Amino acid sequence: MFKSSSVNYFASIALVCIIFLSACNGSVGxxxxxxxxxxxxxxxxYKNMxxxxxxxLMNGETLNHVDIPIGEKFYVINDNVKGLTEKDGKVSVGCSLKITDKKGKVLLDEADLFKGEDIFHRDSATVLRCAVTTGNPMQxxxxxxVDVRFWDKYGDGSIENKVTIKAIDIP
Known part of the structure; x- marks a missing residue:
């Protein structure tokens, strides 16, 4: 049989767990x-968002391949993003883009594409997207x-997107 103190101990642990889970309130933090x-x-x-x-996405269609015609633009999309830190109903997001060839040569390295225009109303920042245009010197x-990184400038959240594309001649 359980002693009264053992039951109280397990009940206390269960109560602490319930309080902890309730405090999370479904947040992404x-x-x-x-x-x-x-x-x-x-x-x-991702971390904290x-x-x-x-x-x-390319030409309004979700892609099921990575063959991108040279000269075309495609988007890396993060849909329904949760966890951005709000200040006065606004969020601040950064976006970096790096493209390298298979030999490791960096073709493009943009540290913050949103710099200077990085504060958004919280409702307009649920979809984070980065436009990637193919072209010279790609062959x-x-x-x-392609490495796209979004980060929360008011918090410590980040999303890092990585994909390998194949540049093709225009079909």
């Missing part, structure tokens, strides 16, 4: 994980690593 688009290989690792869905039939 402290969350970390990885999401992957299996069609394109786009992977998104989480996208519900990640995907590539057709070559692969390129």
């Amino acid at each position: 402290g969350s970390a994980g990885i999401k992957k688009d299996l069609n394109t290989g786009l992977s998104s690792s 989480e996208p519900q869905k990640v995907y590539l 057709w039939d070559e692969k390129y690593d």
Whole structure:
């Protein structure tokens, strides 16, 4: 049989767990994980801000491949992002873009594409997207690593998107 003190001990532990989980209130703070688009290989690792869905978009269509014609623009999309830190109903987000070839040569390295225009109303920052345009010095039939990073300038959250694309000749 359980002693009264053992029951009280387990009841206290259970109560602390319930209070802790209630305090979280369904927030994303402290969350970390990885999401992957299996069609394109786009992977998104996140910490303290989480996208519900990640995907590539070109010409208004969700991509199920990574063949991008040279001269075309595509978007890296993080949809329904939760966890951005708010100040007076606003959020502040940074976005970096780095493109490298398979030999490791950096073709483009932009530290903050949103710099100077990085404060948004909280309701307009639920979809984070970065436009990526292919072109010179890219060569057709070559692969390129695209790394897009979004971060919360008011907090410590971040999302890092990585995908390898193949530059193709215009079909």
